[in-house]
Amino acid sequence: MSLNLADLFEAAADTVPERTAIVCGDERLTYAELDAASNRLAHHLADEGIGPGDHVGMYMRNSIEFVEALLACLKVRAVPINVNYRYVDAELAYLFSNAEMVAVVADGEFAATTAAVLPQAPTVRHVVTIGDTGDVEWGDVTAVDFHAAVAAQSGARDFPERSADDLFIVYTGGTTGMPKGVMWRQEDFFHAALSGGNPFGDPYDGTEALAAAVPHIPPMTWVLTAPLIHGAALYSVFTAFCLGATHALMPRFDAEEALRIVERERATTLTVVGDAMARPVADVITQRGSDFDLSSLLVVSSGGALFSLSVREQLVAEMPGLTVRDGFGASESGVDGNLEIGADGLMRIAAKPNVRVLDENRRPVAPGSDEIGYIARSGNVPLGYWGDAEKTAATFPVVDGVRTAVLGDMGRVEADGRIVLLGRGSTCINTGGEKVYPEEVEMAIKSHPAVLDALVAGIDDERYGQRVGAVVQARDGFDLPELDELIAHVSTQVARYKAPRSMVAVDAIVRSPAGKADYRWAKATLQEQAAAL
DSSP states (O other): OOSOHHHHHHHHHHHSTTSEEEEETTEEEEHHHHHHHHHHHHHHHHHTTOOTTOEEEEEOOSOHHHHHHHHHHHHTTOEEEEOOTTOOHHHHHHHHHHTTEEEEEEEGGGHHHHHHHGGGOTTOOEEEEESOOTTOOOTTSEEEEHHHHHHTSOOOOOOOOOOTTOEEEEEEOSSSSSOEEEEEEHHHHHHHHSGGGOTTSSOOOSHHHHHHHGGGSOOOEEEEOSOTTSHHHHHHHHHHHHHTOEEEEOSSOOHHHHHHHHHHHTOSEEEEOHHHHHHHHHHHHHHHGGGSOOTTOOEEEEESSOOOHHHHHHHHHHSTTOEEEEEEEETTTEEEEEEEEOTTSOEEEOOBTTEEEEOTTSOBOOTTSOOOEEEEEESSOOOEETTOHHHHHHHSOEETTEEEEEEEEEEEEOTTSOEEEEEEGGGOEEETTEEEOHHHHHHHHHTSTTEEEEEEEEEEETTTEEEEEEEEEEOTTOOOOOHHHHHHHHTTTSOGGGSOSEEEEESSOOBOTTOOBOHHHHHHHHHHHHHHO
16 A cells, blocks of 8 residues: 555554553544544545545644544545644635535534634535534535434445545645645655654564564553644644554643643653643642652654753753653755754754755855855655745756655755754844844743743844844743843853844743744834834
């Protein structure tokens, strides 16, 4: 069989059927049970005429049903579409329409919102809901309860042959513009986003290799704190399936609950999204670590947002021997490497043949030079953005005859080939001709003991064009430093011109459900303060 996500899951389910696949709250399903449950929903979708190439929205919080729906779509060769549940009506209407969805699987709490945007999404003809929907009117669209839909269906696996060319689409963005649907061939997704199904060794070359390996991989449990509407969370779940591992899901993030799940499930890995989740976890361990048995925990891993050095150090200080892993990548490229922070405070990823830095002419930047360029990945990369040829051409050009994903992240190449990460080019601040990358300054700000989280953005300035500003959230029980104190602290780690000249204290930093920074909000907050002065 080909490198198709549904085929790979089924190979694992046939090999380790009695292992637990998914845990969420008090519910848990073995691989065999999850396979049968997703087969039943797949049959319902097929009965509704949903099949190869059809797009189905996943408008849910983390749940067992989310995973069943995800697999059900793949089994009938439909394309699951992740829907950010924090989007407002205009964003949802755009996404439903842009993705050309034919069906939506939605939590009951989102039923009214779903119904409200359907008039602007004429391709949607069927809705499956989970839980109480209230008095929602669906008009001409058919709607059915999830559990009623599957109750009379067969759990048998009797679906047509699938292909490695079947699409898997991950919608990304929303904080810097309307979301874009990244189109992956499933074989490319397997190699780039799932590390070939085997992050501990050589990639699998097919389902037979996976089936031969999985029984010999010790059972392990990963706790996933991030929502499955986020690409990095999807990477984690499918990688776990390729290892016969267990995933414990959290419908909503809570630091104490995450540690209780680690204790209860004897989890080996806790997956978070950057400091927004890791720092609260680290603080609970610092304050009340003895309340939890965390002896099984070996790894704290992040994807989609970066750890600061201070959080890394806090976690390792509290749990000596813990591995803190920071995955660097994007929805447009998969997992490109593990990030390390050096004693000099710089962020680096190891050299890889298929990850390079390209200049504006799409030529490789010379190692050891000070030239800054765009980080790019070649080989197993997406086909492009759904329905957007212009942005596809800009982000996924053919370079030297090879399809390439050119990311918005900037970097330079050291003499030994390692790539120094500088930050997103779109958020770079030009202050008097000097370039400042927000992530570097945010790292320095968050190393202050009173700071929980921070975002940095440029503010209009008559003299310098832009000046550096910071929106800062205090840790519980701490008072934020005055601006002069913060400047002095930051200047011990980065050049003084990079230190913020304005600071706004907020109760909470605005981020996406997956922890991604909302720089539009940060810039607007800083500009509002500047206008008031």
